Amino acid sequence: MKNKKLKIFAILVPLFMIGIIVYLFFSFWEKKEKGKKLENIPSFRLETVDGNLFTSKNLMEESMKVIIYFSPDCHFCQAEAEELSKTYFNYKNIQWIWIASEPISTIKEFAQKYKLNKQNNIFWCHDEMARFYRQSEIKSVPYFLVYDTNNHLLKRNSGAIKVEKLLKNTDEKN
Incomplete structure (x- = not known):
């Protein structure tokens, strides 16, 4: 029973970490794209x-x-x-x-x-x-x-x- 929980934990932690890294990457990318949009005065x-x-x-x-x-x-x-x-x-x-x-x-x-x-x-x-x-x-x-x-x-x-x-x-x- 303990061994099974440990295996699940060993799988979930890396998946969780990968999810956080992917989220941070896309958040950074989105912020960078927003910045590019305003590099020159937008048409208005x-x-x-x-x-x-x-x-x-x-x-x-x-x-x-x-x-x-x-x-x-x-x-x-x-x-x-x-x-x-x-x-x-x-x-x-x-x-x-x-x-x-x-x-x-x-x-x-x-x-x-x-x-x-x-x-x-x-x-x-x-x-x-x-x-x-x-x-x-x-x-x-x-x-x-x-x-x-x-x-x-x-x-x-x-x-x-x-x-x-x-x-x-x-x-x-x-």
Whole structure:
């Protein structure tokens, strides 16, 4: 009886270990593929809070881009907006694209609250039916994508991060 249990255990443990290794391999592969998907700015179509169409073709050339997927109700997102409103003068040459799936009026109020609604290089966009969110496989807010002047991904960050830290070592602060 003991011998039989030992044989079963000797078979199950290696099978279990092989299963874990296969799972980890596919998880790593999936994460790598997701990263490749975002290496260049994805094609997108969004509506600005002013009712204009904003697409990947509207991105400024020769300018670094920061795409921020956020929710106006998110406390971390509010802190990010507060920080940017205080340090904006340091980052005027960066194109900021704030994207949310909440109603346009809510996004507009958020931009006004932090006095970021009048800057020429900050765009407030509505992601109808969370298409950009799903396309980019974003899992949480705030979510940051930082692209260089050639639209190649420099950094991405899920969760709260200081703007200064996000843009550190990008050589394109101003």
